[in-house]
Amino acid sequence: MIDLRSDTVTRPTPGMRQAIANAEVGDDVWGDDPTTRALEEEVAELLGKEAALFTTSGVMANQLAIAIQTRPGDEVIVGEGAHVMWNEAAAGAALSGVQFAVAGQDGFFTADDVEAAIKPRLNWLPRTSLVCVENTLNRAGGRVFPQATVLAIAERIAPHGFGFHLDGARLWNASVATGLSVKELAAPFHTTSVCFSKGLGAPVGSALTGPAALIEEARRLRHRWGGGMRQSGILTAGARYALAHHRARLVEDHANARHLAELLSGPAARAAGIFVDVHKVESNIVNIDLDVAAAPVVDAARDLGVLISATALRRLRAVTHLDVSRSQIDEAAAILRRAAEACRAGHE
Numbered sequence: 001m002i003d004l005r006s007d008t009v010t011r012p013t014p015g016m017r018q019a020i021a022n023a024e025v026g027d028d029v030w031g032d033d034p035t036t037r038a039l040e041e042e043v044a045e046l047l048g049k050e051a052a053l054f055t056t057s058g059v060m061a062n063q064l065a066i067a068i069q070t071r072p073g074d075e076v077i078v079g080e081g082a083h084v085m086w087n088e089a090a091a092g093a094a095l096s097g098v099q100f101a102v103a104g105q106d107g108f109f110t111a112d113d114v115e116a117a118i119k120p121r122l123n124w125l126p127r128t129s130l131v132c133v134e135n136t137l138n139r140a141g142g143r144v145f146p147q148a149t150v151l152a153i154a155e156r157i158a159p160h161g162f163g164f165h166l167d168g169a170r171l172w173n174a175s176v177a178t179g180l181s182v183k184e185l186a187a188p189f190h191t192t193s194v195c196f197s198k199g200l201g202a203p204v205g206s207a208l209t210g211p212a213a214l215i216e217e218a219r220r221l222r223h224r225w226g227g228g229m230r231q232s233g234i235l236t237a238g239a240r241y242a243l244a245h246h247r248a249r250l251v252e253d254h255a256n257a258r259h260l261a262e263l264l265s266g267p268a269a270r271a272a273g274i275f276v277d278v279h280k281v282e283s284n285i286v287n288i289d290l291d292v293a294a295a296p297v298v299d300a301a302r303d304l305g306v307l308i309s310a311t312a313l314r315r316l317r318a319v320t321h322l323d324v325s326r327s328q329i330d331e332a333a334a335i336l337r338r339a340a341e342a343c344r345a346g347h348e
């Protein structure tokens with residue numbers, strides 16, 4: 001099977017398994033796990049923040065960021081399709097009692113869009129208290145949120161004293177795509193989450209970074225939410241290995257995504273009712289639009305050996321990663337064309 005459903009499907013490499021097997025561990029709730037402490041220090045340093053907290057998932061890191069920077073009844077400004085609003089099981093509402101206000105389009109928004117979404121301070125309106133940017137943008141197909149816009153938003157919201165959070169689940173990809181360091185990309189934000197279990201290929205884990213006092217508050221909440229871990233060095237050894245060995249190779253995933261996009265944007269693909277905009281492929285995600293329903297194409301592709309996900313009625317999403325090679329991309333493109341053709345033939 002060629003698995004293009006997500007970059008979360010990767011399995012630990014032999015080197016990573018070795019690092020995990022050899023991890024020095026202790027009880028992290030007591031602050032005794034040396035591997036986890038080392039990871040947290042490394043990540044804080046890498047992102048230019050005072051402190052970092054290892055979390056079980058990107059969802060937990062994002063939701064901790066929301067919880068520590070809002071009060072129940074507040075409003076959080078996000079882009080269209082933001083992961084924190086769509087894909088986190090309504091945690092913002094359930095755990096922090098916040099609602100979301102959507103700014104801009106397709107995940108992108110400008111300082112003017114933010115300004116338009118800010119609620120005036122009137123007692124019958126929700127209180128805006130946090131703005132959240134995603135980089136790279138998942139639903140928009142791995143596109144990069146422009147840093148100049150981030151800086152303009154930071155400047156515009158500073159007088160209001162809002163929190164500014166970056167969902168950087170794929171910040172490593174944004175860094176490789178732009179040539180800017182993760183430190184530069186994270187600099188305008190108070191808090192930033194990053195994931196080790198996506199393109200970097202670790203089995204588990206994310207981190208939340210930010211000012212020491214906020215991160216201490218997040219540590220307390222993480223425990224309250226059942227996310228305090230004991231010998232977490234078993235997990236953080238995988239994350240440390242991923243940081244050291246799998247960042248630079250993300251360029252290969254980006255090249256593979258572009259290659260897939262090119263294979264699916266030629267005349268043969270168009271004849272099969274497949275439409276891909278190569279110019280929108282900036283990292284490791286390819287949005288593939290179809291002229292038939294996506295669900296039957298997913299099933300047909302699975303029968304032919306490709307796993308892929310449907311993210312809208314007529315849209316597929318393919319994600320490249322550590323466990324897909326260039327030749328598998330060639331094979332996957334051919335299979336996707338066949339699957340789409342078969343579904344169109346059945347449809348006619």
Ligand SMILES: Cc1ncc(COP(=O)(O)O)c(C=O)c1O
Nearest residue numbers: 057058059060083134138167169
């Ligand atoms: C943009 C974004 N943020 C957060 C997450 C959540 O990460 P996790 O699956 O580790 O909870 C994801 C997962 O795909 C994501 O794409």
